Each structure stands twice: as structure tokens, then as C-alpha cells.
Amino acid sequence: MTAPHAQPLLQVENLSKRFGGIVATENLALTVGTGELHAVIGPNGAGKTTLIAQLSGQLAPDEGRIRFDGQDITALPMHRRSRLGLARSFQITSLFLDLSVLDNVALAVQAHAGHSFRFWRDARSEPELRDPARAALDRVGLGARADRPASLLSHGEHRQLELAMALAGAPRMLLLDEPMAGLGPEESVRMVEMLRALKQELTILLVEHDMEAVFALADRVTVMVYGRVIASGAPDVIRADAAVREAYLGEAEGGAHG
Amino acid sequence: MTLFIEQSLNGLQFGLLLFLLAAGLTLVFGIMDLVNLAHGSLYMLGAYFAATFAIWTGSFVLAAVMSLFATLLVGMLVEVIAMRRLYGRDHLDHVLATFGLILFFDESVRLIWGPEGMSLPLPSWLNRSVEILPGVQYSAYRLAIIVVTLSVAVSLYLLVMRTRIGMLIRAGASNREMVGALGVNIKLLYTLVFGLGAALAGLAGLMQAPILTVQIGMGENILILAFVITVIGGIGSIRGALVGALFVGFIDTMGRAFFPDLLRMVLSPTAASTAAPALSSMLIYLLMAIVLIAKPEGLFSTSQR
Amino acid sequence: MTGWLSARNIAIVTLVAVLLLLPLYIELGGNRFLLSLFTRIVILAMAAVSLNLILGYGGMMSFGHAAYLGIGGYAVGMLAKEGVVSGFVQWPVALGASALFALVIGALSLRTRGVYFIMITLAFAQMAYYIVGGIARYGGDDGLTVNQRSQFLPPVDLTNKVQFYYICVALLLASVFLVWRLINSRFGMVIQGARSNEIRMRAIGFPTYRYKLTCFVIAGTMCGLAGALLANHTDFVSPSMMYWTRSGDLIIMVVLGGMGSLFGPVFGAMALLVLEEMLPFIIKVVATPLFGEVAARASEYWQILMGPLLLLVVLFARGGIDGLLRKFDRKERP
Numbered sequence: 038m039t040a041p042h043a044q045p046l047l048q049v050e051n052l053s054k055r056f057g058g059i060v061a062t063e064n065l066a067l068t069v070g071t072g073e074l075h076a077v078i079g080p081n082g083a084g085k086t087t088l089i090a091q092l093s094g095q096l097a098p099d100e101g102r103i104r105f106d107g108q109d110i111t112a113l114p115m116h117r118r119s120r121l122g123l124a125r126s127f128q129i130t131s132l133f134l135d136l137s138v139l140d141n142v143a144l145a146v147q148a149h150a151g152h153s154f155r156f157w158r159d160a161r162s163e164p165e166l167r168d169p170a171r172a173a174l175d176r177v178g179l180g181a182r183a184d185r186p187a188s189l190l191s192h193g194e195h196r197q198l199e200l201a202m203a204l205a206g207a208p209r210m211l212l213l214d215e216p217m218a219g220l221g222p223e224e225s226v227r228m229v230e231m232l233r234a235l236k237q238e239l240t241i242l243l244v245e246h247d248m249e250a251v252f253a254l255a256d257r258v259t260v261m262v263y264g265r266v267i268a269s270g271a272p273d274v275i276r277a278d279a280a281v282r283e284a285y286l287g288e289a290e291g292g293a294h295g
Numbered sequence: 296m297t298l299f300i301e302q303s304l305n306g307l308q309f310g311l312l313l314f315l316l317a318a319g320l321t322l323v324f325g326i327m328d329l330v331n332l333a334h335g336s337l338y339m340l341g342a343y344f345a346a347t348f349a350i351w352t353g354s355f356v357l358a359a360v361m362s363l364f365a366t367l368l369v370g371m372l373v374e375v376i377a378m379r380r381l382y383g384r385d386h387l388d389h390v391l392a393t394f395g396l397i398l399f400f401d402e403s404v405r406l407i408w409g410p411e412g413m414s415l416p417l418p419s420w421l422n423r424s425v426e427i428l429p430g431v432q433y434s435a436y437r438l439a440i441i442v443v444t445l446s447v448a449v450s451l452y453l454l455v456m457r458t459r460i461g462m463l464i465r466a467g468a469s470n471r472e473m474v475g476a477l478g479v480n481i482k483l484l485y486t487l488v489f490g491l492g493a494a495l496a497g498l499a500g501l502m503q504a505p506i507l508t509v510q511i512g513m514g515e516n517i518l519i520l521a522f523v524i525t526v527i528g529g530i531g532s533i534r535g536a537l538v539g540a541l542f543v544g545f546i547d548t549m550g551r552a553f554f555p556d557l558l559r560m561v562l563s564p565t566a567a568s569t570a571a572p573a574l575s576s577m578l579i580y581l582l583m584a585i586v587l588i589a590k591p592e593g594l595f596s597t598s599q600r
Numbered sequence: 601m602t603g604w605l606s607a608r609n610i611a612i613v614t615l616v617a618v619l620l621l622l623p624l625y626i627e628l629g630g631n632r633f634l635l636s637l638f639t640r641i642v643i644l645a646m647a648a649v650s651l652n653l654i655l656g657y658g659g660m661m662s663f664g665h666a667a668y669l670g671i672g673g674y675a676v677g678m679l680a681k682e683g684v685v686s687g688f689v690q691w692p693v694a695l696g697a698s699a700l701f702a703l704v705i706g707a708l709s710l711r712t713r714g715v716y717f718i719m720i721t722l723a724f725a726q727m728a729y730y731i732v733g734g735i736a737r738y739g740g741d742d743g744l745t746v747n748q749r750s751q752f753l754p755p756v757d758l759t760n761k762v763q764f765y766y767i768c769v770a771l772l773l774a775s776v777f778l779v780w781r782l783i784n785s786r787f788g789m790v791i792q793g794a795r796s797n798e799i800r801m802r803a804i805g806f807p808t809y810r811y812k813l814t815c816f817v818i819a820g821t822m823c824g825l826a827g828a829l830l831a832n833h834t835d836f837v838s839p840s841m842m843y844w845t846r847s848g849d850l851i852i853m854v855v856l857g858g859m860g861s862l863f864g865p866v867f868g869a870m871a872l873l874v875l876e877e878m879l880p881f882i883i884k885v886v887a888t889p890l891f892g893e894v895a896a897r898a899s900e901y902w903q904i905l906m907g908p909l910l911l912l913v914v915l916f917a918r919g920g921i922d923g924l925l926r927k928f929d930r931k932e933r934p
Contacts (some may be wrong), residue, residue: 065733070672093803119805133796144793147786148805153784154788201802301662330715380915386715387661391855391914394848399907406904519726522719530715562663573734581729587720591711 044238046071052101061087063264074241076251079261085244089214093125094118124208126199132187139183145205173201193224210240215273217247297431308437310544311444315499317524317536319492325531330389335514336400338533341366341497351565355418364503370446370493374486411591412510439500527586529593543579550575608925619769620631623762642768643829646866648853649775650822656860657783659795659813664725665850668688668698668820670842672827674870677744677837678683687750689829699817699823706816733839743838767882791815869919
């Protein structure tokens with residue numbers, strides 16, 4: 038395990054985003070070190086999903102700067118960031134429901150295999166697309182479901198497929214938006230195990246409501262309230278922080294932890 | 296100069312008339328998320344109704360009022376029978392189904408009124424010119440159109456911005472479930488909105504009837520203009536529809552009137568007269584293209600994306 | 601494996617066989633009019649196949665596809681009028697002009713989506729309609745007679761009706777084959793992914809705009825070729841070739857046959873055009889014993905049935921003919 042803070046992979050400075058009068062992100066700073074699993078928590082409406090949207094390039098910030106591996110990516114479109122190795126999974130499952138499970142992942146592989154202006158050869162019989170896709174599916178435990186239409190999978194399997202797609206591009210960093218949302222207890226345990234394994238190889242920014250999972254996995258935790266960072270540090274420190282307890286843990290998760 | 300004033304007024308009149316059509320379209324788009332190609336058919340029906348009622352009653356005004364209610368009624372009927380089933384479905388479904396409605400309306404009109412077309416003569420008190428400026432005469436009827444459409448535009452604005460039903464319309468545009476949760480009969484609201492759109496189209500048709508011949512297919516060309524206006528103004532925006540309609544009405548009218556002369560300054564007379572009709576019909580599409588490049592969602596878009 | 605012996609495949613094989621054997625049937629004493637009708641069906645089927653590429657596979661709701669029929673047709677007609685009758689010039693010009701128009705329209709309209717896209721493609725196609733109608737040299741609204749069909753090297757002779765028919769069939773089958781290769785290639789996967797979930801496509805690293813634009817141009821070019829064929833078939837071009845209701849007809853063909861299915865548009869084109877020819881006749885035969893003379897008159901108004909028929913297809917049989925065949929196959933299977 039690399040020590041946290043070793044080398045910053047993702048640096049966010051002064052990030053701000055407003056929708057009309059509503060502040061979604063305000064003056065936000067965040068650093069994620071290489072190899073770190075960094076969790077972002079906060080009550081509903083804290084702006085976590087908006088943060089991920091800005092990091093992935095879906096939303097343009099009003100102010101501020103985002104750097105990935107030293108390169109300024111603030112103005113880069115989504116697909117360019119993705120090519121640099123910044124992959125994102127969606128909170129609301131966002132798949133290609135009318136394609137097969139394997140096609141879903143193969144598209145993610147294809148996205149990183151150069152341009153796709155290839156008009157003739159059958160893409161479904163290209164080993165350089167299908168093999169890595171199968172490997173990614175095996176990694177998340179969906180290998181047996183490869184040929185099903187994605188629409189027929191269960192909710193938990195959709196989450197696994199999401200993860201397989203994020204992995205397929207061999208990213209350096211994953212932005213995971215509530216991967217546990219809506220999972221049953223058993224599925225949650227499996228997901229935590231999977232993230233624990235991935236953490237060995239990848240840098241991960243995890244937005245999650247499930248406190249147990251967060252404190253089990255995270256190297257560092259950042260707490261957001263109303264678009265602002267109110268605390269950031271090691272899990273133990275965050276757990277003990279009075280401001281955090283009051284603003285967030287105390288109310289929202291009061292009964293759940295301990 | 297006289298000609299210029301006259302053409303400007305014509306542009307204004309045509310633009311306001313287009314506004315009636317575009318407003319109905321954009322309301323239905325914005326609130327029900329419904330693409331209605333058959334909007335032009337309601338315009339056509341308005342004209343046919345007015346021409347027929349004028350023969351029955353002998354009164355232009357009475358015919359106009361009756362025709363207005365008739366299109367309102369047809370609109371609400373169409374909503375209840377067909378449109379209601381299309382909400383929430385694919386836009387492609389809307390396009391196909393309303394395309395089917397156009398075929399249906401065109402053939403029904405052919406069956407009922409025959410293929411020849413009709414005319415709606417103006418009463419003598421409208422069929423004259425008035426002196427609007429010293430030495431400048433202008434058609435009283437066109438002035439009447441300007442007055443009527445302007446007052447419709449103002450009342451539409453007041454309806455949407457100031458009344459309870461308008462509030463519901465605006466809320467429905469942004470949040471369907473919320474309006475439903477408030478206990479409002481959303482089905483009835485939609486029927487009324489569609490009927491209102493139909494009546495506006497009917498009004499445009501009946502007012503245009505004395506100027507043009509009443510014929511099958513008259514709604515189709517003007518529908519395309521209404522689409523262009525909606526694209527320029529932004530879907531769901533009444534204000535956008537007004538601004539877009541005035542632009543298009545003005546540019547189209549002025550283009551046809553003065554563009555050939557302008558071309559003659561740069562091209563040889565023969566080249567100018569061959570190119571002018573084709574080029575002047577392009578002007579509004581060029582305007583649309585420019586708006587698209589600058590603001591893909593239209594000038595007054597209400598959507599977030 | 602009984603997978604190949606499905607109702608769907610049997611229907612496709614039958615369709616191709618009918619198309620190939622039709623001239624033989626006519627030689628044996630069939631109705632000569634059929635050859636002209638089927639040439640028309642084959643040409644419009646090709647246009648529908650090209651529309652299916654963007655509409656069915658790409659999810660791009662273009663309502664201006666007939667514009668390319670007109671552009672391809674006018675390329676042939678205008679050049680013929682200027683004395684250029686070589687197909688080796690005419691057809692590439694037809695393709696090039698269609699491609700260029702598609703590039704400009706696509707570049708603008710693909711910046712938007714949904715309702716805007718529908719209206720913008722419709723409006724630009726209508727612009728093409730008005731422009732052509734305004735050019736007096738080439739007949740304006742009245743259209744332009746094409747005095748001589750495109751000339752190729754012997755033995756190719758487009759004035760030979762049977763030969764021309766087979767050329768059209770060959771080009772139709774070639775376009776179906778092309779679409780089949782395209783949609784299964786990497787490019788096709790991107791197009792279908794963008795139809796399915798465009799935001800996700802961009803999130804995983806595809807600049808979807810340029811792929812969709814390329815697809816739009818390919819489809820427009822294919823349809824331009826159909827336009828060149830149509831001009832040769834009717835020996836006449838007019839603005840009405842690209843009137844917006846013609847674009848509507850093409851969409852109906854695609855949906856009636858089954859969107860996003862390879863042969864669906866061919867079935868759809870055939871169904872629509874045969875129905876158009878037959879419906880007046882059917883109404884007359886069915887209704888005359890019941891209603892007498894009135895029915896004979898009513899049969900002229902067949903479109904009054906066509907409209908509601910379309911509504912019903914949309915509401916209840918969205919998969920079209922292809923969908924019905926597949927449903928049948930699923931029931932048959934043990």
C-alpha cells in the first residue's frame with residue numbers, strides 16, 4: 038500500500054458551481070493521493086453528485102481548477118478525461134440496456150482502443166475488444182451473464198456491470214458515485230470486498246452513504262455540507278470530529294454507527 | 296417610403312399571425328412534451344369553419360366567433376380521443392400519429408368540402424383602406440388582425456403569468472408529478488391546454504382566410520414556419536415564440552419585397568431575378584441556422600439542458 | 601440448430617426471391633404495370649434502408665430524409681438538362697451533393713436533440729424544397745423532365761426496364777449489406793451505444809457528435825443514390841420529391857417494417873406502397889355490396905383510412921412487420 042499523501046493524482050482547487058441562486062459547490066479544495074481510497078460523505082444535497090459531475094466533465098464549474106496527474110483538465114470534455122484514465126460510474130444506473138452485458142463492457146474497452154472509425158470488420162468477433170471485456174466481467178463476477186441483455190439483470194448485477202465498465206478502460210482512477218445504493222445486505226458485502234480488491238490497484242474517489250462501508254474502506258474521508266468541505270482527514274479523526282458529528286453524523290447517521 | 300411602411304406593417308401582421316400558431320405549438324411542447332404535426336390542420340379547419348359559417352349566418356363576425364369555438368371543440372376532442380394516449384411516449388410516436396391525423400384531416404376536408412377550396416369575403420366595413428399616416432393608406436382588415444393578435448398576445452401573457460390556471464400551466468411544464476400531487480385534475484388541464492392551442496391555430500386560420508384561398512394543405516407550409524419560430528425562440532417559451540414570430544414574419548415579408556432589388560445591386564438583372572425567389576425563401580432558414588450555431592436551445596429556452 | 605429456419609428468415613428469403621423473380625413472372629404474362637410499381641418500391645426501399653441506419657440504429661429522428669431523394673434526383677435532372685448525361689459524372693455528383701447537404705444539415709442539427717432535431721431537419725429539408733421550386737431554369741414548381749437517362753458503358757442500358765429493375769434490386773441488396781457491415785463494426789457499436797445512452801457514451805470516452813455526423817452523412821449519401829435512381833425511373837424530377845410529407849412516408853416505411861431491423865424497411869416500403877395501390881380497390885370491393893354507389897365514391901378517399909391505420913400501428917404494433925415475425929418465432933419455439 039502506498040502511503041496516503043504520497044503523490045497527488047487529483048487536485049481540486051477553489052471549485053465553485055451555482056445553479057441560479059443555489060450553491061452546489063463552493064470554494065472546494067480536495068486532494069487525492071495516488072493509490073488512495075478517498076471517500077466523500079455528506080448529507081443529501083451536500084453537492085456530492087455535482088462534485089463528481091464536475092470532476093468527470095459532465096458539468097463545467099463556474100470557477101476553480103481541476104488537475105489530474107499534474108495536467109489541468111478543467112476545460113477538457115468528458116471523453117478526453119476518460120482517455121486520460123479518469124473513469125466514472127453513475128449513481129443512477131446508466132447502462133446500454135438494449136445491448137448485451139458483454140457489449141456494454143466491450144464498448145467501454147473500445148472507447149480506449151483508439152478511434153472507432155472502423156466500418157467493416159465485425160466488432161463482436163474482435164478478440165482485442167471481447168477478451169478484455171470478458172476479463173473485466175469475470176473480475177466483478179458477472180462472467181456467466183455475458184450474453185444476456187443488460188435490461189434483464191438485477192439491480193445488484195447492474196452495479197457490478199457498472200464497475201466492470203469502469204474497469205474495462207484500465208483507468209488509473211475511479212470516481213464511484215454511491216456504488217452501494219439500493220443493494221441488499223449480501224450484495225453490499227460483496228461490493229465492499231470487490232472495492233477492497235480494486236483499491237490495491239487503483240486510486241478511488243468514493244461518494245457513499247453507507248458509513249460502515251466508508252469507514253471500512255477509506256484511507257481518508259472528506260465531509261461536505263452545502264457544497265463546502267467542513268472536515269477532511271483519516272477515518273478515525275473524522276469519526277471524532279465534533280463539527281462533523283454535529284453537522285452530519287449526529288443527525289443523519291446517529292443511530293446507525295457505533 | 297410608403298411601400299416600406301406598408302411592407303413593415305405586413306411583416307408585423309404576418310409575424311403576429313405566426314405567433315398565434317407558434318404559441319399553441321410551444322405550449323403543447325412545453326407542457327405535455329408532445330410534438331403535434333397536426334397543428335397546421337387545426338389552422339386549416341379554422342379557415343374552413345369560418346368560410347362555411349359565414350355562408351350560413353351571413354355575418355363575418357359571428358362566423359369568426361363560431362369557428363373559434365368549433366376549433367376549440369375539435370382540439371379538445373382530438374386530445375381526448377388520440378393525444379391523451381401519446382403522452383410520455385417516444386417523440387417518434389408523436390410524429391407518426393399526428394402525421395396520420397394530418398392525412399385524416401386532409402381527406403375529411405376533401406370529403407366534406409370538396410377539393411376546390413373556398414373563399415371568405417370580407418364585409419364592406421373591413422374591406423377598405425384607412426389613412427394611418429398623412430398620405431399612407433393601409434388595409435383596415437390587416438390593421439384589425441394586428442389589433443386582435445396583439446390583444447391575444449397580451450391576454451395569453453396575463454393568463455400564463457397572472458392567473459391560477461397559468462400557474463398550473465407553468466408548474467406542469469416544470470413538474471408534472473407536483474401538479475398531480477396538488478390534487479389538480481391534470482387530465483382536464485391538458486385537454487384545456489390542447490384546446491387552447493387548437494383555438495389559437497383556428498384563430499390564425501380564420502383570420503388568414505379572407506387574405507388567401509381556403510384550401511387543403513394550407514396548414515402545412517405555415518406549420519413549418521411555426522417550427523422554425525419555435526426552434527428560434529426556444530421550446531416552451533411564449534416570449535420566445537413572440538420574438539421568433541416577429542423575426543420570421545418580418546424577414547420573410549421584407550425578404551420577398553426587397554431582396555430582389557437588393558440583389559440587383561450586386562448581380563446582373565437577369566441573374567438577380569432568377570436567384571431572388573430561391574434565395575429569399577432561404578432567409579428565415581439562414582436565421583434559424585445562425586441561432587442554432589449561437590444558441591442551440593433557442594433564444595429563450597426554458598429547458599435546463 | 602433450427603435457428604435459421606425462423607419465420608423471419610423465411611420471410612426474408614421469400615422477399616428476395618420475389619424481387620428477383622418478378623420480371624420472369626411478367627414475361628410469363630403478368631401485369632406489366634407491376635414492374636414499374638416494383639421498381640418504385642425497390643428504389644424507395646433503398647431510401648428507407650438508409651433512413652433506418654440513422655433512425656432505427658442511430659436513434660436520430662430525421663424528418664427531412666426526402667431532401668436527399670430530391671438532391672440526388674435533381675443532380676441527374678439538372679446535369680441532363682445541361683447536356684451532361686454520363687452516369688459516371690451524374691451519379692458521383694448526386695452522391696457528393698447529398699453528402700455535402702447532409703454534412704451541413706447534420707453539423708447544425710446534431711448540436712441539438714429530441715424535438716429540436718425533428719423540427720430542424722424538417723425545416724432544412726423544406727428549405728431545399730423551396731429553393732428548388734424557386735429556380736425557374738430547372739422548371740421551378742412544375743418540375744423538370746429528364747429527357748435522357750444516365751448513360752453508362754454498354755451493355756448497361758437504363759432504358760431497358762428489366763435491366764434497370766435489376767440494377768435497382770442489386771443496389772438495394774448492396775445497401776442492405778453495407779448497413780449490415782456498418783452496424784456490426786466498431787463504428788456501428790458506437791452508433792447504437794449513442795442511441796441507447798448518449799451521456800454514458802461520452803462518459804466512457806466517445807466523442808459521439810462526430811460519429812453521429814458521419815452516420816448521418818453516410819445515410820444521406822445512400823439516399824442520394826436512391827434519388828438518382830428515382831429520377832431515372834420516372835424520367836422527371838420535381839420539388840414534390842422532397843416535400844415534407846415524403847419524408848413522413850419514409851419514416852412510415854421504416855416504422856411499419858420494424859425499426860433497427862435489417863430488412864424491415866424493405867418490408868415496410870413494400871407494404872406501404874402496395875397498400876396505397878390496393879386500398880382504394882379493397883374499399884371498393886368490400887363496401888360496394890353494402891353501400892352501393894357511395895362506396896365507389898368513398899374509395900377515392902382511401903387516405904381517410906390510412907391516417908387512423910397509422911395511428912393504430914403506432915399505438916399497438918410498434919415493432920412493425922419485423923416485430924410480428926419475431927413474436928411469431930418466439931411462440932413457435934418449444
